[in-house]
Amino acid sequence: MIVANSSFLDHLQAQRTQYRYKxxxxxxxxxxxxxxxxxxxxxxxxxxxxxxxxxxxxxxxxxxxxxxxxxxxxxxxxxxxxxxxxxxxxxxxxxxxxxxxxxxxxxxxxxxxxxxxxxxxxxxxxxxxxxxxxxxxxxxxxxxxxxxxxxxxxxxxxxDIHPGAQIGRSFFIDHGTGVVIGETTIIGTNVKVYQGVTLGATHVAKSMAQKKRHPTIENNVVIYANATILGGRTVVGHDSVIGGNVWLTSSVEPYSLVYNQHQTDVRLKSLEDAEPINFVI
Missing domain, CATH: 1.10.3130.10 (serine acetyltransferase, domain 1)
Structure with missing residues (x-):
């Protein structure tokens, strides 16, 4: 038979009584x-x-x-x-x-x-x-x-949508996995959000609890996959497009297109095309 710690069990019993029906x-x-x-x-x-x-x-x-x-x-x-x-x-x-x-x-x-x-x-x-x-x-x-x-x-x-967020009509989440919408987020009408998007805060200090910590997304904005938009002062102007994997912490004007610019290197077809490499040991 297992011998229980009586003081620990008393603590659990007190908690059970305290929170019952609450x-x-x-x-x-x-x-x-x-x-x-x-x-x-x-x-x-x-x-x-x-x-x-x-x-x-x-x-x-x-x-x-x-x-x-x-x-x-x-x-x-x-x-x-x-x-x-x-x-x-x-x-x-x-x-x-x-x-x-x-x-x-x-x-x-x-x-x-x-x-x-x-x-x-x-x-x-x-x-x-x-x-x-x-x-x-x-x-x-x-x-x-x-x-x-x-x-x-x-x-x-x-x-993950906090119930305190303010979201306008005709809201569209496509796929959705990994979407996070914080408590003080404001979203206008006809906004489209794709998977992995975060509408979050730049600071998580408890002292910020009563302040606007999350961004404002105006009408007719599209936010593509894995974009992260942070900050209570950040406003995405209406009719803007935020590309995939964008990290945004400042406001953008209406009708903006924000995207990451990628560099593309053409791969060599074969090792014969490669320049000789000298290794120094």
């Missing part, structure tokens, strides 16, 4: 977001989750969300019931924005067959959807849960 369940948060997605977009349902009774499903998710908020009741600006009603009142507007996001992907991705495919399987659309839901909860001053939801999406898609 945090939303992470599995419940994940189930809520997936069930809400199935309600909004029936094409995402599988055979086991399919339901023809929209009103019944709506009421069930409504009650489920109240239950999810209960551990946070003491930190909410209103009761879980009121917050839930306020959130569900915004669902039509969230839904309309998500349709614009889905159409942006269909319109700009040659590989997209149609909106059903985008909604059902595209990781970029899923991550954007969860972000827009989480952002609305953050706007309602719900603590912790918005980040819990976006981290759930992060784990499923590899796309």
């Amino acid at each position: 945090l939303p369940s992470r599995p419940d948060a994940g189930r809520f977001i997936d069930q809400l997605m199935r309600l909004l977009f029936p094409v995402t349902q599988d055979c086991q989750s399919a339901s023809q009774h929209v009103e019944e499903t709506y009421q069930k998710i409504h009650q489920q969300f109240i239950h999810l908020l209960q551990p946070l009741a003491s930190t909410l600006p209103a009761s879980p019931e009121i917050i839930t009603d306020q959130f569900f009142e915004q669902l039509p507007a969230i839904y309309d924005n998500l349709l614009l996001d889905a159409h942006a992907i269909v319109d700009n991705d040659p590989a997209a067959i149609g909106i059903e495919e985008v909604v059902a399987v595209y990781p970029g659309f899923y991550a954007i959807s969860v972000y827009r839901i989480a952002h609305e909860l953050l706007r309602l001053n719900v603590p912790l849960l918005p980040r819990m939801l976006t981290e759930y999406a992060h784990g499923h898609t590899g796309i």
Whole structure:
């Protein structure tokens, strides 16, 4: 029999008592977001989750969300019931924005067959959807849960969008793996972002927490794969194109094209074409 350290176990027991019922369940948060997605977009349902009774499903998710908020009741600006009603009142507007996001992907991705495919399987659309839901909860001053939801999406898609970011309509993330969008990022309408893009901060000091640390991306900007754009004062002007692998820490004017210039050396066809090399030892 293993002999446990009694003081250590007492410490764990005290923590268990302290945090019991104070945090939303992470599995419940994940189930809520997936069930809400199935309600909004029936094409995402599988055979086991399919339901023809929209009103019944709506009421069930409504009650489920109240239950999810209960551990946070003491930190909410209103009761879980009121917050839930306020959130569900915004669902039509969230839904309309998500349709614009889905159409942006269909319109700009040659590989997209149609909106059903985008909604059902595209990781970029899923991550954007969860972000827009989480952002609305953050706007309602719900603590912790918005980040819990976006981290759930992060784990499923590899796309990390902080719920505090401000993202305009018709947002398109292509492929998506490795995309990072920081808390104070501002993104305009009709922006396209490819895999590996980072919209981050130049400094990570805790004293910067209440300041704008992340860039502003204006309307109609395209940011290609693995570009890194940093800094709260960095503004990418509208209708600009940021090329792949660019490292940008200063603002650019509208209609700019920013890219890395590569040097290309022609390889020798054979060793016979090479100049003799003298080695000195």
